[in-house]
Amino acid sequence: xxxxxxxVKATQVKLVLLGEAAVGKSSLVMRxxxxxxxxxxxxTIGAAFLTQKCRLxxxxxxxxxxxxxxxxRFHSLAPMYYRNAAAAVVVYDITxxxxxxxxxxxxxxxxxxxxxxxxxxxxxxxxxxxxxESGASVAPKSKPAAEEPANEAExxxxxxxxxxxxxxxxxxxxAGDDSSDSLRQVxxxxxxxxxxxxxxxxxxxxxxxxxxxxxxxxxxxxxxPDETPTKPAAxxxxxxxxxxxxxxxxxGVDLGERQxxxxxxxx
Amino acid sequence: MAQGLDSDEYDVVxxxxxxxxxxxxxxxxxxxxxxxxxxxxxxxxSAQASLTLDELIEYVKVCGSTHPVELPEKLEKDxxxxxxxxxxxxxxxxxxxxxxxxASDVSKxxxxxxxxxxxxxxxxxxxxxxxxxxxxxxxxxxxxMEKRKLMRFLMLSAGDHESSxxxxxxENDALLDxxxxxxxxxxxxxxxxxxxxAHCSGPSDPLxxxxxxxxxxxxxxxRYGSGAxxxxxxxxxxxxxxxxxxxCAVYGGTYVLGPSARMTDLHVDDxxxxxxxxxxxxxxxxxxxxxxDLLAPLLKExxxxxRVLGAHCIAILSSLPAxxxxxxxxxxxxxxxxxxxxxxxxxxxxxxxxxxxxxGLLMGEGTGSCPAGQYVLYISATVTEPSDSEELLRPYLRRxxxxxxxxxxxxxxxxxxxxxxxxxCVVGLSPYGDNQLETEALDWEAEQGRAAYEAxxxxxxxxxGFFEKTEGETEEETV
Numbered sequence: 095x096x097x098x099x100x101x102v103k104a105t106q107v108k109l110v111l112l113g114e115a116a117v118g119k120s121s122l123v124m125r126x127x128x129x130x131x132x133x134x135x136x137x138t139i140g141a142a143f144l145t146q147k148c149r150l151x152x153x154x155x156x157x158x159x160x161x162x163x164x165x166x167r168f169h170s171l172a173p174m175y176y177r178n179a180a181a182a183v184v185v186y187d188i189t190x191x192x193x194x195x196x197x198x199x200x201x202x203x204x205x206x207x208x209x210x211x212x213x214x215x216x217x218x219x220x221x222x223x224x225x226x227e228s229g230a231s232v233a234p235k236s237k238p239a240a241e242e243p244a245n246e247a248e249x250x251x252x253x254x255x256x257x258x259x260x261x262x263x264x265x266x267x268x269a270g271d272d273s274s275d276s277l278r279q280v281x282x283x284x285x286x287x288x289x290x291x292x293x294x295x296x297x298x299x300x301x302x303x304x305x306x307x308x309x310x311x312x313x314x315x316x317x318x319p320d321e322t323p324t325k326p327a328a329x330x331x332x333x334x335x336x337x338x339x340x341x342x343x344x345x346g347v348d349l350g351e352r353q354x355x356x357x358x359x360x361x
Numbered sequence: 362m363a364q365g366l367d368s369d370e371y372d373v374v375x376x377x378x379x380x381x382x383x384x385x386x387x388x389x390x391x392x393x394x395x396x397x398x399x400x401x402x403x404x405x406x407s408a409q410a411s412l413t414l415d416e417l418i419e420y421v422k423v424c425g426s427t428h429p430v431e432l433p434e435k436l437e438k439d440x441x442x443x444x445x446x447x448x449x450x451x452x453x454x455x456x457x458x459x460x461x462x463x464a465s466d467v468s469k470x471x472x473x474x475x476x477x478x479x480x481x482x483x484x485x486x487x488x489x490x491x492x493x494x495x496x497x498x499x500x501x502x503x504x505x506m507e508k509r510k511l512m513r514f515l516m517l518s519a520g521d522h523e524s525s526x527x528x529x530x531x532e533n534d535a536l537l538d539x540x541x542x543x544x545x546x547x548x549x550x551x552x553x554x555x556x557x558x559a560h561c562s563g564p565s566d567p568l569x570x571x572x573x574x575x576x577x578x579x580x581x582x583x584r585y586g587s588g589a590x591x592x593x594x595x596x597x598x599x600x601x602x603x604x605x606x607x608x609c610a611v612y613g614g615t616y617v618l619g620p621s622a623r624m625t626d627l628h629v630d631d632x633x634x635x636x637x638x639x640x641x642x643x644x645x646x647x648x649x650x651x652x653x654d655l656l657a658p659l660l661k662e663x664x665x666x667x668r669v670l671g672a673h674c675i676a677i678l679s680s681l682p683a684x685x686x687x688x689x690x691x692x693x694x695x696x697x698x699x700x701x702x703x704x705x706x707x708x709x710x711x712x713x714x715x716x717x718x719x720x721g722l723l724m725g726e727g728t729g730s731c732p733a734g735q736y737v738l739y740i741s742a743t744v745t746e747p748s749d750s751e752e753l754l755r756p757y758l759r760r761x762x763x764x765x766x767x768x769x770x771x772x773x774x775x776x777x778x779x780x781x782x783x784x785x786c787v788v789g790l791s792p793y794g795d796n797q798l799e800t801e802a803l804d805w806e807a808e809q810g811r812a813a814y815e816a817x818x819x820x821x822x823x824x825x826g827f828f829e830k831t832e833g834e835t836e837e838e839t840v
Contacts, residue, residue, distance in 0.1 A: 143470070162610075163607060163610035163611045164610055164613075164615065164616070165606075165607065165610045165616050167615075167616075168615075168616060168617040168618065168619075168621055168622070168639055169618060169619060169621070170616035170617060170618040170619075172405050172603040172606060172607060173405075173411075173413075173595075173603065174470070174471070174595070174600055174603040174604060174607065175607070177595065177729075206441070207441070346472035346473060346474055346594065347472070347473045347474055347475060347585045347586065347591060348585075349459060349462055349463055349468040349473065349585070350463055350468055350469070
């Protein structure tokens with residue numbers, strides 16, 4: 095790896111969320127970005143995108159997370175949504191079989207529309223509703239590498255276990271014992287097999303308990319190539335310098351505050 | 362999908378996802394209105410759409426081009442990697458759209474680059490047009506005397522020209538005549554200023570508006586870089602429209618595209634009622650925003666009769682046109698480390714032999730318009746009567762690129778501003794109907810979007826302004 099001295103480099107990565115309505119896309123992001131869960135999230139969250147850093151051993155991956163804002167409902171997701179996405183999280187609800195079918199359709203759509211090197215993770219959400227499984231095998235330990243909101247002083251992933259915030263109780267699943275089994279409509283094996291076939295990362299997770307959420311994003315981060323050639327089109331912080339060597343598609347002009355106010359103005 | 366929309370009633374239904382419509386939709390949703398945004402097309406952007414190569418080919422077929430084209434086999438694999446604009450235009454760095462992009466924060470998810478060069482064609486070849494004072498001083502093809510005259514005109518334009526004695530009373534004279542007679546520029550330089558700095562559409566374009574435009578373009582120089590204009594990534598206008606649609610959706614707007622959005626039984630009286638396939642019951646809205654072209658047929662009214670016709674060529678090149686290579690350009694000083702070739706350029710062909718002004722816009726891989734190593738070249742002209750766009754434009758294409766790997770031709774029809782349905786429920790949007798489409802139309806769209814917003818919200822005291830920020834909203838979303 096090209097990890098020389100100097101500050102740890104941060105790779106900025108656009109990540110898009112996809113999946114049927116009400117499978118918990120926004121909740122997963124809320125859990126990841128602010129370690130929060132709200133039972134009654136409205137269908138849309140009011141931000142264009144959220145950001146969260148994920149610290150790996152040798153680098154930081156800064157996710158710019160785009161939610162669909164409901165535009166997926168009537169097949170009206172704009173091409174710009176997929177544009178330059180380096181990662182996608184396709185979510186289904188393990189208690190709703192049809193949502194996996196929908197997820198498969200989204201994976202196809204991604205393969206058609208998106209960057210061919212996109213890292214896709216398939217996520218079966220609402221693991222908390224299936225109480226007998228929400229602990230051991232799928233969420234072995236709490237390791238909230240990325241749970242602290244964007245904090246430069248974060249411990250690296252391997253050290254994080256000791257001083258991490260206590261894990262969200264993993265066994266507070268809502269459903270009673272007898273109903274829990276019947277709630278599951280998608281078996282882990284079935285989804286896993288599909289994910290292997292389609293070369294996707296795969297997790298079962300719970301936005302409500304936090305189970306597997308940071309693991310999911312950490313695993314995605316690890317799979318992002320070190321030198322991501324495609325920065326998000328909207329990447330901030332590269333002022334519109336262009337007098338030097340040409341820099342490919344990522345050298346946009348920052349229209350906002352950081353204006354260049356000088357350069358050869360006429361008269 | 363079968364359950365339909367969340368509601369039977371909306372404050373506003375917006376028909377068409379062109380730039381003006383999308384801006385209005387986003388502003389209204391942000392101000393708390395419930396917005397239903399419909400587009401009968403499968404793609405965003407309406408007349409401003411950016412299409413993939415296969416979509417463009419389909420579009421050209423459907424709009425009845427006499428020159429249907431097939432998808433070349435060797436481009437098949439990459440067909441979805443193109444963003445081809447139906448509305449090739451550049452954006453002055455100061456103007457309504459830039460301000461709207463910044464105010465709405467949509468600037469955070471669409472991106473722009475500086476237009477690298479403006480190039481003017483003459484019988485003798487091509488030359489780069491100096492866009493700033495610095496460049497004029499460095500331009501060795503212009504004599505010192507001419508530089509002084511040119512600077513005089515630019516100072517005049519940039520300054521308080523309305524009170525200038527030199528201009529007063531001449532506002533309706535042709536700019537070109539003014540430049541040769543009053544400024545005493547030699548003909549070729551006067552022509553360059555007329556078409557490539559003031560961006561006039563013909564030899565008789567009046568001085569008044571031309572000098573206003575020049576002023577705006579000069580004021581644009583230096584805001585983001587050494588040029589006056591920006592080009593949008595991924596086809597420009599269509600991508601920007603998508604950005605505003607996303608903003609609208611983020612504020613709760615509902616989007617339906619394609620066949621499920623095709624309106625029937627539209628009635629407009631004191632409210633707007635219609636049916637769409639994606640909803641089981643009739644939908645009611647207080648107001649409707651649309652361009653007259655889309656609305657008239659739905660209301661069974663005759664469409665607008667006056668139209669502006671545009672001839673368009675979209676070509677894909679496998680290399681930079683030789684004429685634009687920097688080592689050939691006249692009076693070019695190499696900056697420092699080697700020659701950096703243009704990725705984007707506007708190429709202007711002043712009118713000759715009764716032909717209109719023809720404008721080319723070159724977009725390289727840096728604009729995300731095409732795969733690496735290729736260029737998209739748009740060539741367009743406003744024409745007064747239906748004409749053969751291929752016959753008109755092909756010679757210009759050949760002059761720039763003898764062997765394009767793809768070329769297609771089509772004609773656009775834009776309705777001149779007219780009103781539809783005398784109901785106050787209808788807010789009509791006027792498409793840009795003048796001749797400076799490449800440099801003026803994007804700002805026009807932004808102004809139309811704002812006008813539609815204000816028509817619905819009103820402008821009285823206490824009404825939320827266009828994309829006005831609420832308290833505590835300044836940096837809520839991203840860090």
